[in-house]
Amino acid sequence: MPLIELIDVVKRYKIGEQEILALDGIDLTIDQGEYAAIIGPSGSGKSTLMHLLGCLDTPTSGTMLIDGIDVSRASGNKLSEMRNQKIGFVFQSFNLLPKLTVLQNVELPMIYAGVSARERRERAMVAIERVELQNRVKNTPLQLSGGQMQRVAIARALVNNPRIIFADEPTGNLDSRTGANILQLFRELSTGGCTIVLVTHDAKIAAQTPRRIEIRDGKIVDSESMDPLLSGQAQLTPTK
Amino acid sequence: MQQVGGIEQVSVIPQEPPEEQQLFADTSPGRTVKDAESIERSAPLISSVTPVSTLGGCAIHRGPITIRGSVDGCWPSYVEINKHNVAVGRNLCDLDLEEAKRVCVIGKVIVDRLWPEFPNYNPIGETILLNNRPFTVVGVFEFYEREQDKRRRQLAQEKANAKATPTPTPAKKRSGRSSRSTPLGNIPFLAKNSTIIIPISTMMFEFKSASVVGGVDQGPNLKLDALTFQVADINRFQEALAQVRRILTETHRTVEDFAFSTREEMFDAIEQNIHETRMSGGLIAGISLLVGGIGIMNIMLASITERIREIGVRRAVGAKARDIFVQIVVESAVIGFIGGLLGLIASAAMMKLLIYISPGKNAPVVELDNVLISFGFAVVIGVLSGLYPAWKASRLDPIEALRYG
Ligand SMILES: Nc1ncnc2c1ncn2[C@@H]1O[C@H](COP(=O)(O)OP(=O)(O)O)[C@@H](O)[C@H]1O
Numbered sequence: 001m002p003l004i005e006l007i008d009v010v011k012r013y014k015i016g017e018q019e020i021l022a023l024d025g026i027d028l029t030i031d032q033g034e035y036a037a038i039i040g041p042s043g044s045g046k047s048t049l050m051h052l053l054g055c056l057d058t059p060t061s062g063t064m065l066i067d068g069i070d071v072s073r074a075s076g077n078k079l080s081e082m083r084n085q086k087i088g089f090v091f092q093s094f095n096l097l098p099k100l101t102v103l104q105n106v107e108l109p110m111i112y113a114g115v116s117a118r119e120r121r122e123r124a125m126v127a128i129e130r131v132e133l134q135n136r137v138k139n140t141p142l143q144l145s146g147g148q149m150q151r152v153a154i155a156r157a158l159v160n161n162p163r164i165i166f167a168d169e170p171t172g173n174l175d176s177r178t179g180a181n182i183l184q185l186f187r188e189l190s191t192g193g194c195t196i197v198l199v200t201h202d203a204k205i206a207a208q209t210p211r212r213i214e215i216r217d218g219k220i221v222d223s224e225s226m227d228p229l230l231s232g233q234a235q236l237t238p239t240k
Numbered sequence: 241m242q243q244v245g246g247i248e249q250v251s252v253i254p255q256e257p258p259e260e261q262q263l264f265a266d267t268s269p270g271r272t273v274k275d276a277e278s279i280e281r282s283a284p285l286i287s288s289v290t291p292v293s294t295l296g297g298c299a300i301h302r303g304p305i306t307i308r309g310s311v312d313g314c315w316p317s318y319v320e321i322n323k324h325n326v327a328v329g330r331n332l333c334d335l336d337l338e339e340a341k342r343v344c345v346i347g348k349v350i351v352d353r354l355w356p357e358f359p360n361y362n363p364i365g366e367t368i369l370l371n372n373r374p375f376t377v378v379g380v381f382e383f384y385e386r387e388q389d390k391r392r393r394q395l396a397q398e399k400a401n402a403k404a405t406p407t408p409t410p411a412k413k414r415s416g417r418s419s420r421s422t423p424l425g426n427i428p429f430l431a432k433n434s435t436i437i438i439p440i441s442t443m444m445f446e447f448k449s450a451s452v453v454g455g456v457d458q459g460p461n462l463k464l465d466a467l468t469f470q471v472a473d474i475n476r477f478q479e480a481l482a483q484v485r486r487i488l489t490e491t492h493r494t495v496e497d498f499a500f501s502t503r504e505e506m507f508d509a510i511e512q513n514i515h516e517t518r519m520s521g522g523l524i525a526g527i528s529l530l531v532g533g534i535g536i537m538n539i540m541l542a543s544i545t546e547r548i549r550e551i552g553v554r555r556a557v558g559a560k561a562r563d564i565f566v567q568i569v570v571e572s573a574v575i576g577f578i579g580g581l582l583g584l585i586a587s588a589a590m591m592k593l594l595i596y597i598s599p600g601k602n603a604p605v606v607e608l609d610n611v612l613i614s615f616g617f618a619v620v621i622g623v624l625s626g627l628y629p630a631w632k633a634s635r636l637d638p639i640e641a642l643r644y645g
């Protein structure tokens with residue numbers, strides 16, 4: 001059963017009289033355990049698609065199922081619940097709360113899940129260990145490097161055991177070596193069973209993921225899924 | 241308050257007789273000593289009464305010093321009725337009155353001004369000249385002052401004493417300074433501290449036996465300048481007034497050329513005043529709360545614009561609009577709570593200050609109710625002024641909030 005299923009999803013933005021067709025009839029399925037990259041030039045609709053997939057927004061028309069739940073017409077509260085329970089976000093600009101410590105930042109999603117303080121602490125520590133920041137627990141984000149901040153953000157995304165993690169240009173604000181480390185971490189998480197969708201405009205990064213979803217002018221032009229064993233050659237054979 | 245005289249004190253004041261009595265109005269002698277004698281004799285509901293004949297602008301001599309003041313001729317009961325206390329010597333007495341003796345009882349300020357070289361001088365037995373007639377000082381009134389002045393003076397004295405004891409010898413002239421300069425009594429009591437009284441009989445003989453108007457002697461002036469009495473039982477106030485009215489109607493030959501001036505009006509006015517002060521206090525408190533509320537609201541609105549990104553992050557990790565709303569309201573309530581706490585601390589300090597500077601019976605009273613109510617108000621204002629910012633924050637679009645800044 002697919003984890004995510006989009007059928008003819010359309011997203012329109014209205015700015016005064018002008019209408020922008022940000023997503024123009026998207027059909028897409030993502031299965032449990034996939035590691036995919038959404039790729040396309042700037043303005044093609046990648047972020048818009050990720051916002052829909054991440055339940056930050058609803059489509060203008062079309063159907064969107066996440067984990068079997070139709071969220072295309074869901075209420076604000078339902079979307080919040082989905083984000084809290086099923087989805088983890090990693091942003092280009094980290095989006096940590098600067099006044100909270102690493103531990104408190106990682107605990108944040110569990111506060112809205114109603115987890116008890118003790119369990120919050122325990123689970124946050126596990127997530128922090130997973131990104132290897134256990135000796136930075138009491139620091140605030142401003143005392144960390146960019147790579148460390150992104151690791152905190154990944155720990156925060158993992159902590160509620162979501163069904164899928166979305167990362168919008170997660171290496172965009174990092175130098176190439178740190179970026180490579182972060183991508184390595186994603187690969188490890190993927191190997192461990194996490195479903196991950198990256199958004200990037202960088203073909204080199206997209207080349208590292210088993211699946212690429214290429215988008216142009218709001219339409220999916222290529223949605224190949226290649227056998228990881230055949231990586232390299234499979235790029236040429238779309239399997240729609 | 242106690243020093244101005246209580247509600248039981250009533251003055252008989254002159255008034256224009258009514259229209260229909262104009263024809264025989266001249267038959268009334270006006271307020272005379274006879275009125276006072278009649279009241280004393282025939283009004284059991286009146287505890288004491290005094291006639292007063294005043295000599296204004298009197299020249300008062302002692303040696304080289306001349307001052308001007310006002311002298312009251314009266315009965316000994318004047319002292320009781322006007323809440324005077326004789327501190328040194330004695331009051332006037334009936335014998336002084338009968339024999340029209342040239343004796344006087346004088347206020348502390350008069351003593352200080354006539355004997356400026358001697359602090360706390362005891363002038364009993366000294367002779368002073370009132371319009372060039374010699375009078376013997378038989379008594380001195382107590383020094384009247386406000387409670388807070390008294391307390392301040394006592395504190396200063398204690399301090400001076402404490403300083404003086406370890407070094408007793410250096411008796412410079414300075415040491416006398418603090419006690420010498422009796423401050424000119426504050427406004428309500430300057431007049432009272434400058435009182436000079438003499439027997440009314442003496443006043444009549446010495447100063448009122450002729451009244452010269454425009455070079456023509458009008459004969460003796462026996463009319464009083466004041467006629468004051470004190471009601472024995474405040475619960476029978478109106479009854480007592482009726483009694484006096486009957487007597488005076490008799491002595492004034494049915495001419496209604498007098499009226500009563502009671503302290504009741506004054507007390508009503510004071511009460512009104514207190515009421516208004518309370519009202520305006522409430523108004524000020526209300527305005528403060530409003531201004532404070534607007535302040536909190538502004539702070540919250542500003543903090544929200546500063547924290548749009550934070551709100552976006554919280555929404556992204558699963559906060560519902562309601563969670564954001566509650567967060568902002570709670571923060572605002574906490575500001576109100578802390579503000580209320582600071583307010584309580586500040587008012588406790590103010591209260592200490594007020595208790596220090598205000599007279600004993602006027603000391604502010606702190607009621608737990610009021611404390612709780614004002615504290616509660618502060619919190620409520622915090623909550624109320626957080627509502628609008630909270631509503632705004634909860635309606636932010638998560639995507640735009642995340643992108644902000
Ligand atoms: N909130 C919005 N209001 C109006 N237009 C928008 C909004 N968000 C995105 N768009 C438009 O939709 C198109 C796709 O944008 P976006 O999804 O951000 O592209 P990408 O992330 O691939 O650069 C762009 O033309 C953009 O201007």
Ligand SMILES: [Mg+2]
Nearest residue numbers: 043046047048
């Ligand atoms: Mg984008």
